[in-house]
Amino acid sequence: MTRPLAPTKDHPLVRWTLTAVALGFIGLFLVLPLVVVFHDALGDGLTAALAAIREPDAIAAIQLTLTAAAIAVPLNAIFGIAASWAIAKFDFAGKGFLVTLIDLPFSVSPVVSGLIYVLVFGLQGWLGPWLAEHDVKIIFALPGIVLATVFVTFPFVARELIPLMTDQGRDEEEAAVSLGASGWATFRRVTLPNIKWGLLYGVLLCNARAMGEFGAVSVVSGHIRGLTDTMPLHIEALYNDYQYSAAFAVASLLALLALVTLVLKSLLEWHFAEEISAAHHH
Amino acid sequence: MSLVIEKVEKRFTDFAALKGVSLEAPDGAFLALLGPSGSGKTTLLRILGGLENADLGHVSFAGLDWLTIPARERRAGFVFQQYALFRHMTVAKNIAFGLEVRPARQRPARAEIKRRVEELLSLVQLEGLGGRYPSQLSGGQRQRVALARALAIEPRMLLLDEPFGALDAKVRKELRGWLKGLHTRLGLTTVFVTHDQEEALELGDLVAVMNEGRIEQIGPPGVLINAPATPFVADFLEDALARSPDTNLRSLVRARTIK
Numbered sequence: 001m002t003r004p005l006a007p008t009k010d011h012p013l014v015r016w017t018l019t020a021v022a023l024g025f026i027g028l029f030l031v032l033p034l035v036v037v038f039h040d041a042l043g044d045g046l047t048a049a050l051a052a053i054r055e056p057d058a059i060a061a062i063q064l065t066l067t068a069a070a071i072a073v074p075l076n077a078i079f080g081i082a083a084s085w086a087i088a089k090f091d092f093a094g095k096g097f098l099v100t101l102i103d104l105p106f107s108v109s110p111v112v113s114g115l116i117y118v119l120v121f122g123l124q125g126w127l128g129p130w131l132a133e134h135d136v137k138i139i140f141a142l143p144g145i146v147l148a149t150v151f152v153t154f155p156f157v158a159r160e161l162i163p164l165m166t167d168q169g170r171d172e173e174e175a176a177v178s179l180g181a182s183g184w185a186t187f188r189r190v191t192l193p194n195i196k197w198g199l200l201y202g203v204l205l206c207n208a209r210a211m212g213e214f215g216a217v218s219v220v221s222g223h224i225r226g227l228t229d230t231m232p233l234h235i236e237a238l239y240n241d242y243q244y245s246a247a248f249a250v251a252s253l254l255a256l257l258a259l260v261t262l263v264l265k266s267l268l269e270w271h272f273a274e275e276i277s278a279a280h281h282h
Numbered sequence: 283m284s285l286v287i288e289k290v291e292k293r294f295t296d297f298a299a300l301k302g303v304s305l306e307a308p309d310g311a312f313l314a315l316l317g318p319s320g321s322g323k324t325t326l327l328r329i330l331g332g333l334e335n336a337d338l339g340h341v342s343f344a345g346l347d348w349l350t351i352p353a354r355e356r357r358a359g360f361v362f363q364q365y366a367l368f369r370h371m372t373v374a375k376n377i378a379f380g381l382e383v384r385p386a387r388q389r390p391a392r393a394e395i396k397r398r399v400e401e402l403l404s405l406v407q408l409e410g411l412g413g414r415y416p417s418q419l420s421g422g423q424r425q426r427v428a429l430a431r432a433l434a435i436e437p438r439m440l441l442l443d444e445p446f447g448a449l450d451a452k453v454r455k456e457l458r459g460w461l462k463g464l465h466t467r468l469g470l471t472t473v474f475v476t477h478d479q480e481e482a483l484e485l486g487d488l489v490a491v492m493n494e495g496r497i498e499q500i501g502p503p504g505v506l507i508n509a510p511a512t513p514f515v516a517d518f519l520e521d522a523l524a525r526s527p528d529t530n531l532r533s534l535v536r537a538r539t540i541k
């Protein structure tokens with residue numbers, strides 16, 4: 001029974017152990033909590049769960065979350081493309097610094113990022129008096145929530161695109177220009193198609209995070225029910241009120257939104273598999 | 283109507299890549315830029331193509347103040363060393379690109395573009411491969427697509443950066459002869475970069491030997507071999523030619539050594 005193993009093959013025991021560990025880990029830390037969320041949402045029955053979602057404060061929270069994401073995600077897609085374009089295709093002084101700066105939101109605690117906005121725009125902040133004079137509300141209002149969301153989710157698109165664009169180099173853009181294409185035509189016909197999958201992935205991650213952000217938004221929101229509570233904040237409020245199944249019902253919806261984005265991404269990848277592989281293997 | 287390059291200089295932050303390059307080539311010339319790695323060949327070619335700005339100097343071509351024309355209006359057909367084909371476009375789309383990005387008034391009709399693409403595909407002997415993606419082609423085929431794409435814009439001059447650099451010896455040899463034939467047929471002023479002595483002497487009707495950002499000598503292959511102007515040119519050509527499998531070139535060198 002001592003069949004020699006192929007030199008490149010690991011012992012089956014090693015393979016099984018590794019697979020089991022990976023699956024176990026995913027099951028325990030990713031799948032199980034999701035299942036619990038959906039299970040507990042139905043603790044008081046489906047009608048109660050649906051009612052929790054249809055209740056006015058919940059609807060306001062859903063609308064606020066979707067609005068904030070609908071503003072923050074396109075902004076970050078544009079900023080992300082611009083920043084990665086500049087970093088990957090041009091040489092300029094302070095490039096290294098810009099790359100570090102892009103990572104800042106990942107390294108700074110979201111609560112701190114939220115506080116920064118309060119310090120700048122809050123009533124006691126640098127711009128507070130001026131803003132109050134001109135009747136502009138940023139903190140404890142939609143603009144503040146959007147700003148905090150933009151800040152926290154900024155790196156997703158840029159992080160996805162910088163390595164991709166750096167790897168692709170400038171050759172194709174130079175070729176396009178020498179063939180007579182304008183800057184805009186070069187971007188639309190050459191750059192954008194080459195990065196579209198990376199961009200889509202970045203946008204989906206950015207969106208998932210934008211809808212789920214808690215810390216930074218919590219600081220700037222002011223927690224006014226039905227007005228400045230986003231879905232995550234609403235869930236927390238419900239939970240703190242001991243309305244567990246309502247909390248889990250809204251949480252399920254939030255989780256569903258995230259799952260939908262992932263499914264969407266997989267579907268697109270599956271549908272365009274050939275084109276994606278053509279874009280990568282040159 | 284010839285190509286005249288006068289005292290072109292180019293610095294990259296801490297490094298002088300071109301230290302005053304001047305040369306002249308008649309209209310329709312096949313000019314080879316030959317030199318060791320880092321001698322500034324690509325830099326000079328990119329300046330001609332408008333992909334890099336010269337710090338100093340002047341170029342006139344076809345009666346135009348060449349360096350003042352923006353790259354996209356120069357109509358210099360540039361073939362990149364790594365081909366730089368648009369990876370997400372089919373071969374046909376690659377070739378049509380230069381026509382499709384023209385402003386609406388100058389853009390040929392769709393049917394006309396299609397016809398031109400077919401024509402170019404057959405010119406570069408790739409009939410029937412228009413629907414493939416670049417990743418589905420061999421190196422030599424990609425090279426020819428790159429050439430067809432550059433020719434599609436009806437270029438005023440053709441700029442080739444080590445066009446056969448990435449190909450194996452046999453394909454190189456084939457494409458070389460084919461390119462020479464194409465040049466004879468089209469009569470386009472062509473500048474091509476190579477660090478292969480044999481290739482430069484066989485293809486170019488003018489060869490400019492470059493070294494450390496300067497032109498050591500420019501002349502027809504025969505002159506370079508028989509009367510190298512500097513020890514560098516003599517050394518740079520000799521070794522390679524003595525080993526060359528091309529009997530014509532070898533006998534030229536031998537004749538000179540005996541003299």
Ligand SMILES: Nc1ncnc2c1ncn2[C@@H]1O[C@H](COP(=O)(O)OP(=O)(O)OP(=O)(O)O)[C@@H](O)[C@H]1O
Nearest residue numbers: 294297299317318319320321322323324325326477
């Ligand atoms: N963008 C750049 N920034 C800084 N230095 C550069 C840049 N481009 C080229 N150089 C330098 O200029 C010199 C000439 O480069 P160039 O690419 O013209 O050489 P080449 O003759 O084409 O060499 P090869 O045969 O290796 O392609 C090299 O020393 C190179 O390092």
Ligand SMILES: [Mg+2]
Nearest residue numbers: 323324325475
């Ligand atoms: Mg080069």
